[in-house]
Amino acid sequence: MDIKASALLSEMQAMQSELQPLAPANNIAPQQDFSAVLSQAVNSVNGLQKSTDSLRTRFEMGDQAVSLEEVMISSQKSSLAFDATVQVRNKVVEAYKTIMNMPV
Template identity: 40%
Template sequence: MIDKTAMIANVMATQPTGNVGGAGAVNKGQGPEGSFTDVIGKMLENSSKASATADDFAQRLQMNDPKVSLEQTVLAMNSASLQFTAVVQTRNKVLQAYNDIMNMPV
């Protein structure tokens, strides 16, 4: 029997936490979690780790490893997908903001 609470806790542990910005977060170009570059780097690293974990679970499931369940594999794959989507959406918003600033009349 698989402990689903522990499985969900493991998936949630890979999620980035904390406040990325907000009122009072700017202090010489750095927020409570570091600079914007550091935050994006952590997001990319977490996304990469989640993807590697999902791939590992999928491979182990295909090899009939009794320690890996279908539910655990699907949760890991969905977590990796959501993290990657968050990274892509963040990139899109940053590029859109850059384009908006560059197109402002002087």
């Protein structure tokens, strides 16, 4: 029984040492402004949509370097990113309305 406990303890310590680099450091950088994070996310979605439009145009013009698969995957990525952005916006608006309706 004691051997199993020590083996289990050593296994847990090994797991802990593996997870140590994944744990956040105590010296965390200052948090970004919410507006900066939101702006960065919107710009990322906009970049995905622009690259999709570019690929789509190149494919329609007959560029042999662009395949239909690339265009469809890029289109799905930008569509998914846009849908996620809309959902986040809806949640933020809902939270704002909830806060504004709270009695003071």
